[in-house]
Amino acid sequence: MQEKIKEILGELLIGVDLSSKTLADDGYIDSLIVVNLVSELDLEFDIEIPFDALVNENFNSVEAIEALVKSLQK
Amino acid sequence: MNITSVPFLFLFLPICLLFYYLIPNKKSLVLQNVFLLLVSLFFYAWGEPIRIFYLCILIVVNWLLGCFVDGKKGTKLGKWIVFIAVLINVGSLFVFKYLDFTLENIGFILGQELPLLGFTLPLGLSFFCFQAISYVVDIYRGKVKSTKNLLNASLYLSIFFKMTQGPIVQYNQFESQLISRKTTWTGFCDGFWRFAIGLAKKMLIASNIGYVVTDIFATDTASLPVVSAWLGCFAYMIQIFFDFAGYSDMAIGLGKMFGFEIPENFNYPYISTSVTGYWQRWHITLGAWFRDYMFYPLTLGPAIRMRKFLAKKKVNKNVAKFIQNLFVTGCIWFTTGIWHGATWNYVVWGLINGAFIIWELYKKPLKNKKLDSALGWLYTIAVAFFTKAIVCTPDMGSAFSYFGSMFGLNGNSLVSDTTLFYFREYWIFIVIGTLACFPIYTKIKEKLVNNSNNSKKVKTILYGIETVALLIVFIISIAYSFKNGYTAFIYQKF
Known part of the structure; x- marks a missing residue:
C-alpha cells in the first residue's frame, strides 16, 4: 500500500521529498493537492474519506496517509 | 463608523475600553458580552441606521437554524437546514450585491434594458454571510x-x-472565547501596538498612495502615458495590500485589547514564489473559508463522483484528473472573483488566478532551486501586477485599452507632467510602501539578535527604538486621520 501511495503522491508533488513528516504542515499538500489525492485514494483503495479526516495530521507523511486509508478500510 | 475616523479613535474606542474594563471580567463575562453586543450594534447603526434591522433578523434566523441543526449531522433534515441557511445568506447577498448585475446581463441577452433596482450593499454583508x-x-x-x-x-x-x-473568523475558532477569555495588560499593550501599526499602514501608506491610484484610473485609459499606466498597477498593488492588511492589523489589535484572539489574515504575500503560495498568504481567512465550506464539500461530493464516472467511462486518467481540477478550481475562482465584485472584470480576474493555480499543479520545477524560486517570484509578481489593471477598470474593454496604454499601443505618450507630479509628490510613500511589503526589518532584527553576544540587550534596545518609532508613527497617523477625515477601505465595498 505504501508503494502505491508513494506513486500517487509522486505524481502530485513533483520534486518534493516524500520522506518528509510535515508534507501538509509545510504547505506541499494544499487544498488542490488534497482534491487530487482524495480522489486517487478513493478510486485506488475503494474508500470514502469523510470531511472530518481532511486535517493536516492525516496528510503529513506517507505513513499517516497509509494509516488513514487502513482505518477507513476497516 | 470607520475605525480610522476621529469619532471612533477619540470617542467610541476610549469609552468602550473604559466601560469594558470597569466590568469585572471574572464575575461578569456575560455583562461584558452584553456590553460588546450593544456597542457593536451602535457601531453598525452609525453607518447603517435602517438596515441594522435586517441584520438583526439575519442574526436571529441563523441562530435559530443553528439550534435546529444541532445533533443532526448526516441526517436529511440536517442537510435541509444547512441548505436553508446557505439559501438565506447567499440569497441576501444575491439581492443586495448581484441582482442588478444579473438584471443587466439578462437585459443584454434579451437585447433590451431591464429596470435596475439600485440596492446598495449593506456594510459588511459579504463578510457577515x-x-x-x-x-x-x-x-x-x-x-x-x-x-x-x-x-x-x-x-x-x-x-x-x-x-x-473580517478577518472571517469561523465559529469553531470563536466559540470558546465567548465563554471564557482573559484580558491582560500585556495583551492590551500588544493589541494597542498592533492597532497602531494597522492605522499607520492605512493612513500613511494606503490612503496617500490611493490618491495616485484614484487619479490614474479616473483618467481616460487610451490617453494614459505609458509610465502612468505602469505606475497605476504598481501603486494599486501597494495600496490594496496596506489598506486591507492595515485593517486586519487593526481588527486583530482591537480583538486583543478586548481579550479576543483573531486569526492572522496576511503573511507577506508579495514574497510568494507561486500564485498558489500568494493566495495562501493573502486574505488567509477567506481562503480558509473557501477551503472548508466550498472546496472540500465540492471535492468529497461532485468532484469524486465525477472522477468515478469518468473512470467508468474509461476516460484517460490524466484527462479525468484535468477535468476534475478544472471543475473545482473553476467553481472556487469564479466564486472568489464574483465575491470581490459584481462585474465581469472580477470574474475574469478570478478565473485567471485559477488558471495559473491549475498550471502550477502540472509545472515541473527547475533543477536549480534558486533560479526556480527567482523566476517563480517574478512570475507571481507579474500576475499580481497585470491583473490589477483588470480589477481597477470598469469593464473588459477599458482593461484592454489600459493594457494597450501600458505598452504604448494607443499612440499615447511615454510620460506626462502629471506622471512626474505623482513621483515628485508621492515617491516617499511609494518607496516606503514597496520596502515594507517585504520582511526586511524582521530579517535584520533576527540577524542582529542572533549575531550578538548579548541578545537580551540587543532585544531591549530594539524594543525601545520600536516603541519610540511606533509612537511617532501613531501620532502622525492620527494627524492624518484629522486631515483626511473619512477614508473608506477598499474591502469595505467587497
Whole structure:
C-alpha cells in the first residue's frame, strides 16, 4: 500500500521529498493537492474519506496517509 | 463608523475600553458580552441606521437554524437546514450585491434594458454571510455545539472589529472565547501596538498612495502615458495590500485589547514564489473559508463522483484528473472573483488566478532551486501586477485599452507632467510602501539578535527604538486621520 501511495503522491508533488513528516504542515499538500489525492485514494483503495479526516495530521507523511486509508478500510 | 475616523479613535474606542474594563471580567463575562453586543450594534447603526434591522433578523434566523441543526449531522433534515441557511445568506447577498448585475446581463441577452433596482450593499454583508454560514455548518458538522444563548451567537456575528471587513473568523475558532477569555495588560499593550501599526499602514501608506491610484484610473485609459499606466498597477498593488492588511492589523489589535484572539489574515504575500503560495498568504481567512465550506464539500461530493464516472467511462486518467481540477478550481475562482465584485472584470480576474493555480499543479520545477524560486517570484509578481489593471477598470474593454496604454499601443505618450507630479509628490510613500511589503526589518532584527553576544540587550534596545518609532508613527497617523477625515477601505465595498 505504501508503494502505491508513494506513486500517487509522486505524481502530485513533483520534486518534493516524500520522506518528509510535515508534507501538509509545510504547505506541499494544499487544498488542490488534497482534491487530487482524495480522489486517487478513493478510486485506488475503494474508500470514502469523510470531511472530518481532511486535517493536516492525516496528510503529513506517507505513513499517516497509509494509516488513514487502513482505518477507513476497516 | 470607520475605525480610522476621529469619532471612533477619540470617542467610541476610549469609552468602550473604559466601560469594558470597569466590568469585572471574572464575575461578569456575560455583562461584558452584553456590553460588546450593544456597542457593536451602535457601531453598525452609525453607518447603517435602517438596515441594522435586517441584520438583526439575519442574526436571529441563523441562530435559530443553528439550534435546529444541532445533533443532526448526516441526517436529511440536517442537510435541509444547512441548505436553508446557505439559501438565506447567499440569497441576501444575491439581492443586495448581484441582482442588478444579473438584471443587466439578462437585459443584454434579451437585447433590451431591464429596470435596475439600485440596492446598495449593506456594510459588511459579504463578510457577515460567510460567517453566518460557518456558524450553521460548524454546528451541523458537530465541530461545535449550538449556543442556546442568542447573545453569544449575536456577538459572534456582529462584534464590531471584525464585522465590516473580517478577518472571517469561523465559529469553531470563536466559540470558546465567548465563554471564557482573559484580558491582560500585556495583551492590551500588544493589541494597542498592533492597532497602531494597522492605522499607520492605512493612513500613511494606503490612503496617500490611493490618491495616485484614484487619479490614474479616473483618467481616460487610451490617453494614459505609458509610465502612468505602469505606475497605476504598481501603486494599486501597494495600496490594496496596506489598506486591507492595515485593517486586519487593526481588527486583530482591537480583538486583543478586548481579550479576543483573531486569526492572522496576511503573511507577506508579495514574497510568494507561486500564485498558489500568494493566495495562501493573502486574505488567509477567506481562503480558509473557501477551503472548508466550498472546496472540500465540492471535492468529497461532485468532484469524486465525477472522477468515478469518468473512470467508468474509461476516460484517460490524466484527462479525468484535468477535468476534475478544472471543475473545482473553476467553481472556487469564479466564486472568489464574483465575491470581490459584481462585474465581469472580477470574474475574469478570478478565473485567471485559477488558471495559473491549475498550471502550477502540472509545472515541473527547475533543477536549480534558486533560479526556480527567482523566476517563480517574478512570475507571481507579474500576475499580481497585470491583473490589477483588470480589477481597477470598469469593464473588459477599458482593461484592454489600459493594457494597450501600458505598452504604448494607443499612440499615447511615454510620460506626462502629471506622471512626474505623482513621483515628485508621492515617491516617499511609494518607496516606503514597496520596502515594507517585504520582511526586511524582521530579517535584520533576527540577524542582529542572533549575531550578538548579548541578545537580551540587543532585544531591549530594539524594543525601545520600536516603541519610540511606533509612537511617532501613531501620532502622525492620527494627524492624518484629522486631515483626511473619512477614508473608506477598499474591502469595505467587497
